[in-house]
Amino acid sequence: MMSGIPDVVCCVATAPAWLAVPPNTVVVAAGVAAVGVAAGVIGSLAVLRKRALAGDAAAHAALAGVALAFLATGRRDLPVLLGGGLLAALAALGVLVLLRRYTRTRDDAATAIVLSVSFGCGIALVAGLTSRGVPDAAGLEHFLLGHTAALTVADAALLATVSAAAVVVAVVGLKEATLVAFDPGFAAASGWPVAAIDYCLVGLVAAMVIVGLPAAGAVLVTALVVIPPVAARQWTDRVPTMLLLAGLIGLAAAVFGVAASALVPRLATGPLVVLAAATLLAVSLLAAPERGLLPRAWRRRSARRGAA
Amino acid sequence: MGRFPLAQLAPMGDAGEGVQHLAERLLGPGGGMHAWAMATAALVAAACGLVGTLLVVRRMSLVGDAISHAVLPGIVVAVLAGGRPGGPLVLAAAVATALATVWLTERLTATGRMAEDASAGVVFTTMFAGGVLLVTAFASRIDLDPGCILHGVLELVPFDTVAVAGHEVPRGFLTASAVCAGLALAAVVTWKLQVFTAFDPEAAAAAGIPVRGVTAGLMAATALATVASFEVVGAILVVALLVVPAATAELLTHRLHRMAVLAAGLGGCAAVLGYLAAWRLATSAAGMIAVVLGLQYAAAVCFAPEDGLVIRGLRRLALAWRVACEDRLAAYWRAEETRDRCTRPVPVATTGAGRFVDAWLAATGRIARGPGGRLLTARGREQADTVVRSHRLWESWLGRHAELPSDHLHPPAEWIEHHLGADVRRRIEAEVGARARDPHGRPIPPEP
Numbered sequence: 001m002m003s004g005i006p007d008v009v010c011c012v013a014t015a016p017a018w019l020a021v022p023p024n025t026v027v028v029a030a031g032v033a034a035v036g037v038a039a040g041v042i043g044s045l046a047v048l049r050k051r052a053l054a055g056d057a058a059a060h061a062a063l064a065g066v067a068l069a070f071l072a073t074g075r076r077d078l079p080v081l082l083g084g085g086l087l088a089a090l091a092a093l094g095v096l097v098l099l100r101r102y103t104r105t106r107d108d109a110a111t112a113i114v115l116s117v118s119f120g121c122g123i124a125l126v127a128g129l130t131s132r133g134v135p136d137a138a139g140l141e142h143f144l145l146g147h148t149a150a151l152t153v154a155d156a157a158l159l160a161t162v163s164a165a166a167v168v169v170a171v172v173g174l175k176e177a178t179l180v181a182f183d184p185g186f187a188a189a190s191g192w193p194v195a196a197i198d199y200c201l202v203g204l205v206a207a208m209v210i211v212g213l214p215a216a217g218a219v220l221v222t223a224l225v226v227i228p229p230v231a232a233r234q235w236t237d238r239v240p241t242m243l244l245l246a247g248l249i250g251l252a253a254a255v256f257g258v259a260a261s262a263l264v265p266r267l268a269t270g271p272l273v274v275l276a277a278a279t280l281l282a283v284s285l286l287a288a289p290e291r292g293l294l295p296r297a298w299r300r301r302s303a304r305r306g307a308a
Numbered sequence: 309m310g311r312f313p314l315a316q317l318a319p320m321g322d323a324g325e326g327v328q329h330l331a332e333r334l335l336g337p338g339g340g341m342h343a344w345a346m347a348t349a350a351l352v353a354a355a356c357g358l359v360g361t362l363l364v365v366r367r368m369s370l371v372g373d374a375i376s377h378a379v380l381p382g383i384v385v386a387v388l389a390g391g392r393p394g395g396p397l398v399l400a401a402a403v404a405t406a407l408a409t410v411w412l413t414e415r416l417t418a419t420g421r422m423a424e425d426a427s428a429g430v431v432f433t434t435m436f437a438g439g440v441l442l443v444t445a446f447a448s449r450i451d452l453d454p455g456c457i458l459h460g461v462l463e464l465v466p467f468d469t470v471a472v473a474g475h476e477v478p479r480g481f482l483t484a485s486a487v488c489a490g491l492a493l494a495a496v497v498t499w500k501l502q503v504f505t506a507f508d509p510e511a512a513a514a515a516g517i518p519v520r521g522v523t524a525g526l527m528a529a530t531a532l533a534t535v536a537s538f539e540v541v542g543a544i545l546v547v548a549l550l551v552v553p554a555a556t557a558e559l560l561t562h563r564l565h566r567m568a569v570l571a572a573g574l575g576g577c578a579a580v581l582g583y584l585a586a587w588r589l590a591t592s593a594a595g596m597i598a599v600v601l602g603l604q605y606a607a608a609v610c611f612a613p614e615d616g617l618v619i620r621g622l623r624r625l626a627l628a629w630r631v632a633c634e635d636r637l638a639a640y641w642r643a644e645e646t647r648d649r650c651t652r653p654v655p656v657a658t659t660g661a662g663r664f665v666d667a668w669l670a671a672t673g674r675i676a677r678g679p680g681g682r683l684l685t686a687r688g689r690e691q692a693d694t695v696v697r698s699h700r701l702w703e704s705w706l707g708r709h710a711e712l713p714s715d716h717l718h719p720p721a722e723w724i725e726h727h728l729g730a731d732v733r734r735r736i737e738a739e740v741g742a743r744a745r746d747p748h749g750r751p752i753p754p755e756p
Contacts, residue, residue: 052426053370060544102617103609109555112369113605116548120598123459123545127592144458145440219377219458219544223433230422230430267444274437281430285419293419 028148029258031156032215036224036254036273038163039208040246041170043225044232046205048181048239054093054202055209056222057115061092062210063122063218066143067129076136078155081143082210089206092118119218146217146270148258155214162211166204170243177201178239215254217270223277224250231281234288253277341466344478346583348465349597351484352537353575355491356549357557359533360575361568362526364554366506369547370425371410374432375527376534376546378409380439380457383535387450388442394483399535406531407524409435436543460542462583462593480540487536491529495568502526503564541594549575552601559608559615574604631726634695636665638725640675640684641692645750690756697753699725700746701736707747708740714747730755 046052062085069084070076092114099110129137142150151159170177179187180197188194205225212221232245257273286294363372382405383398391397409431416427443450443457465480472482495502504512505522513519530550537546557570582597589596610617666682669675674688684692702721706712733755737744745751 047422047426050423050425052423052429056429099609104559104615105555106364106367106369108367108369109364109551109558112373112547112551113555113602115373116545116552117598117602117605119544120548120595120602122595124586124589124591124595124599127459127595128589131590220433220437222429223437226426226429226433230416230426233422268440271437271440271444274433275441278430278434278437285416291419291421 024153025258025262027153028151028156029255029262031151031159032148032254032258032269033251034160034163035208035211035215036228036250036252037247038166038170038250039212039224040228040232040248040250041167041243042201042204042208043250044229044239044243044246045170045174045177045181045201046225047229047233048242049177049198049201051198051202051205052226053111053222055205055225057092057096057111057118058089058206059209059213059218059221060115060122061118062086062089062213063143064088064118064125065091065122066213067122067125067140070137070140071125071129076139078151078214079158082158082213085143085213086207086210088118089210090203093202093206122218142217142268143213144217144219145268146213146215146220146257146273148215148261148269149265151214159211159214162207166207167247169200169204173197173200174239174243215257215269216273217268220270220274223274224253227274227277227281228253231277231284234281234284234291249277249280252280342583342587344466344481345462345593346580348478348481348484349462349540349579349583349593350576351481351488352533352540353549353553353579353597354572355484355488355533356537356546357553357571357573357575358491358495358568359526359529360550360554361557361564361571362502362506363530363550364558365564365567366526368526369551369555370428371527372530372534372550373547374413374428375406375409375530376543376550377432377436379405379531379534379538380543381405381435381442382408383538384439384442384446384450388446392479393538394479394536399487399532402535403528403531405435406527406534410524410527456542457538458542458544459592460538460540460545460594462540465540484536484540487532491533494525494529498522498525499565541597545594545598548598548601552598552605553578556601556605556608559605559612562614575601578604632661632665633669634691634726636662636669637674637684637688637692638695638699640682641689641696644684693753693756695725697755698728698733700750700752701733701740702728703746703748704740704744704752705736717747 043052046054065084065086065088066081067084068088069081072084073080096110096114099105099114100107103110105113126137126140129140139150176187176192176197179192180194180201184194187197208225209221212224215221216224228246228249229242231249232242235245236242253273253276256276257269260272261267261269284292286292289295360369360372363369379402382401383393386398386401387393389397391401413424413427413431416422416430417424422430440457466478468479469476470479470482471477501512501517501522502525504515504517505519509519512522533550534543534546537549541549553571553575554567556574557567560570561567578600579597582600583593585600586593586596608616611619613619666675669688670682674685674691675682676685677683699721702724703717706717706720707714737752737755
């Protein structure tokens with residue numbers, strides 16, 4: 001199982017043996033943590049571009065892709081299932097673009113239609129497979145709310161690789177993404193292919209949502225892309241700092257979720273990851289030095305004292 | 309035609325039993341149970357369609373999405389506090405949670421300085437995650453489980469019954485009827501307020517309508533529809549019931565009240581069809597209802613009577629064909645004009661699609677074979693007169709008003725000659741003079 005995994009990962013896996021934590025859990029946590037970092041980074045760009053919920057439709061559609069991939073191959077290997085999920089997510093985004101162009105339906109309604117109908121297909125497929133007693137089909141339900149306990153080391157390596165690649169793409173395209181996020185009109189006038197950059201960004205978000213599926217599940221994975229950036233935004237006005245902070249917050253939330261779900265296997269990972277991220281957001285909203293509610297209240301009070 | 313089995317039902321003397329009996333005859337053993345489940349699903353679908361109509365035209369589909377996720381913790385807390393699923397305490401808790409969600413989203417947009425969709429994404433995922441954790445943590449004390457939250461347990465609705473006037477009626481059916489009736493009544497009473505606020509909130513506020521209150525009422529209605537649908541289709545697919553029938557109806561009609569009635573009807577149909585499909589295919593009813601809703605929407609996108617892709621394509625094709633025919637007639641007209649002047653036959657090119665156009669013009673009696681090739685008939689000449697007249701009048705008008713060089717006048721006239729009405733032609737002629745020539749010096753034919 002460990003073949004093909006870099007030595008570094010093996011060292012990380014064996015080091016905390018004295019903690020009596022199963023080494024598998026640590027490797028899986030490392031993989032999911034990488035997803036958390038990448039989701040925070042990509043999510044920051046998406047949130048700044050006001051595409052925060054682009055991933056939601058993709059994530060819901062992915063469930064049908066996962067079920068179809070299982071149906072087509074009869075295997076429950078994570079790369080196969082996630083590949084199916086990615087195809088379904090991209091197909092859903094394509095349908096969304098077509099609906100916006102060729103029908104009278106408003107953007108928000110089109111998003112809700114694609115999201116709910118594709119999710120319904122996914123639910124019907126999974127329930128149909130389960131009710132026919134297909135062996136292994138029950139595990140597909142873990143993609144609804146996230147369940148990291150069943151991940152293997154190879155799966156974690158896959159998640160980490162995709163996340164690293166996504167972060168590299170985001171850092172390379174940081175200048176373009178920032179430009180398009182803050183002044184799309186100027187970007188278009190300067191000759192930048194704004195539509196192509198937007199498609200790349202949404203594609204990256206879709207990829208992050210897909211690798212986030214095992215950790216957070218189709219229903220909640222969009223939170224991984226949205227909450228850490230919003231929290232990071234409270235602390236800084238600089239884009240690179242925001243990316244870094246969002247990555248760190250995503251990492252903390254992912255690690256907490258995996259650890260808690262490893263300790264209490266009954267709990268799904270997704271809600272734990274989301275609540276950890278939401279707690280960090282609440283702390284940010286209250287305590288961030290410039291914008292936080294508490295520092296602002298403190299400043300207002302001292303200003304009033306100074307005036308009096 | 310076979311005899312309807314009324315004769316067998318009548319002696320039983322009990323309407324409820326009779327309906328059950330009929331359902332079993334139609335649907336097989338256990339049909340009564342299925343009928344209850346379908347009736348419940350159809351009722352909540354109708355309620356959602358009604359509310360969804362207003363959400364869709366107000367561009368608030370995603371608020372519906374957010375509310376349908378966010379009411380979960382409210383429901384769970386109310387159930388833990390002793391409320392019955394579908395009881396008044398749970399309904400009140402759901403409405404309170406929905407309003408809290410909307411308020412929190414607004415606050416977060418203001419203080420966190422984030423776009424509204426990001427704030428909504430933060431709030432509803434957090435509340436849904438909290439609800440799921442509560443359900444998992446207190447699983448022993450409430451009969452909800454994560455699966456039920458996500459895709460509902462429509463199949464189990466008929467088994468939880470209460471006695472009403474001596475009949476066992478499913479509790480979910482009673483909740484659904486009460487919510488559906490209440491929402492329909494509220495919609496009828498407040499329709500004008502809702503419509504005014506939806507289409508022109510500033511004017512509504514200026515007219516003294518409490519816009520925020522009307523919006524809060526819509527949010528409360530969404531929460532009620534959501535909580536009634538919760539055990540039927542689950543949290544996420546409520547969005548399908550709220551948005552898809554309304555969007556389908558919007559493609560089929562341009563009047564808001566028709567859209568609301570249509571959305572309720574489409575939702576009800578999809579609920580029954582989806583349930584039957586799920587039963588036949590042994591899969592989740594909620595999933596299949598969403599699939600049927602999606603198919604309805606796809607059918608409307610393709611075949612809607614005014615905005616459907618098919619009718620739009622046919623209309624475009626018909627226009628292209630008319631333009632091709634008129635261009636061809638005008639070409640014959642000009643050829644004959646040149647021939648009259650210099651007694652030299654000008655061949656009319658017949659290539660590609662032109663051959664089909666010629667065949668059609670000949671078949672409809674607008675051109676005919678003459679001594680020097682094909683010639684316009686009287687009917688064809690009349691139509692060609694109109695086209696050439698429009699063309700040359702437009703060139704004259706442009707030449708006077710647009711300061712274009714004379715070799716730039718032809719292309720716009722070539723385009724508009726198919727669209728000018730008799731009234732516009734008359735007005736241009738009144739301006740340029742009745743016996744005027746066009747800028748190229750050729751006569752403008754009179755109105756046929």
